Amino acid sequence: MREMYAVWRGDQCLAVGTVSELAERFNVKPETVKWWSSPAAHRRAEACKSKHGRMVAERL
Numbered sequence: 001m002r003e004m005y006a007v008w009r010g011d012q013c014l015a016v017g018t019v020s021e022l023a024e025r026f027n028v029k030p031e032t033v034k035w036w037s038s039p040a041a042h043r044r045a046e047a048c049k050s051k052h053g054r055m056v057a058e059r060l
Contacts, residue, residue, distance in 0.1 A: 004060040005037060016060070026055075033057055 006016045007026070015025055023030040035041055036057035045054040 005033060005057045006060055007033070007036065007055055007057045009055050014055070022057070 002018050004016060005019060005022055007014045007022055015022055017025070019030045019033045022033045026033070034057075036055055037059050041054070041056050045056045048054050
């Protein structure tokens with residue numbers, strides 16, 4: 001079974017899929033989607049509480 005990820009911006013879930021599916025949808029590299037799920041990306045998103053926020057991913 002392939003790992004599924006959910007991509008979030010703030011409280012809004014933008015998409016759910018595999019790393020390659022999400023990379024294609026958001027026009028980024030697969031490594032970027034994996035980075036969005038890292039603790040560092042989550043800390044930066046918490047620190048940047050702007051109107052639009054930063055994108056983060058969560059492994060399901």
